[in-house]
Amino acid sequence: MVENELAVLVEIRRIVSQELDWPAEVEPSHHLMKDLQLDSMGLTVLAVELENHFRIRLSMEDSVGVNTVGDLMRLVAAKAAEEPRAAAGGAS
Structure with a gap:
């Protein structure tokens, strides 16, 4: 899972x-809103791009407790680990 993250x-x-x-390096410890200064539009862009790239779905419930880049990394990696099985079944 570490390589997925x-x-x-x-x-x-x-x-x-x-x-x-964003001009600077992004680290897992960075807070999405405080450090990266993402507003609701920026968070939406980030979520949609991650959904498209990793072919996952993120819900409002998923976002509870996601404050840092590290939180988001773990969430997306976990979702991506679940999704290939579902996507493979419907991709005929």
């Missing part, structure tokens, strides 16, 4: 840098 971190860094114009 690393892949998620790489994608979060890409999105925050390219899509949200």
Whole structure:
């Protein structure tokens, strides 16, 4: 799972840098709103991009307790680990 989390971190860094114009390095300890200064629109862009890249669905319930980049990494990695089985079954 650690390598899955690393892949998620790489994608979060890409999105925050390219899509949200964040000029600095993104670390797992960064708070999404306080440190990265993401507002609701920025959080939505980040969530949608992660959903599209990892082919997952994130719900409002999933976001409870997600405050830092590390929290988001773990959530997306866990969702991505669940989803391939469901996606593989319906991808014929």
